Amino acid sequence: MTPAQRQQLFERLAQANPHPTTELIWHTPFQLLLAVLLSAQSTDVGVNRVTAPLFPTLQTPQDLLTLGLATFEEAIRTLGLYRTKSRHAIEMAKILVDQHEGQVPETQVELEALPGVGRKTANVVLNTLYGHPTIAVDTHVFRVANRTGLARGTTPLAVEQALLRAVPAPFLQHAHHWLILQGRHICLARAPRCGICPIQDLCDTGKIHV
DNA sequence: ATCCCGAGGG
């Protein structure tokens, strides 16, 4: 894909979504961190479903410690991976209270040191919470980048590095969410909706068929 | 049967 085509690709995604943001519902920094941790192998709709009744009284890491492991497990049970996620969330809250004065850290290293927080989650937090020009590569971004030919790679890290080179600078800030929304609503995993895709003519796969 | 804003452990 040529630089001009990449520019055009993001111009169209930007036009379709002028103010892209996460579809997770949150109000405090800790809630965003917790919601992203819960989103692993789960849909945002599912995460919002379990956090809606929880978040009014769960705003800080201390609130989660007060709630306790058993109650939290029960509250997120329908998400899947609930035991691992609950354990990580509680351990994460302890570290935030003990070592970060209850605040969400702003560096990749500090974030990835938290239980349950890997590179993808750290990138989402840095971008969404602090406005860093990071690109978190999740299942959607990975699929869209490889399918379109925007940036190819066999691992999430390789795709992330390819995207950082392929995305025109003015679009870096919101590239993550534009690609996510494209993957979630248009470039679906099983049945991509090429008929309504705004970048179909720029896409390597879209030209071929589907 | 496959996928969903993955991470940690072996």
Added chain:
DNA sequence: CCCTCTGGAT
């Protein structure tokens, strides 16, 4: 590299 964690949606 592989495996496991986990339930709901399609």
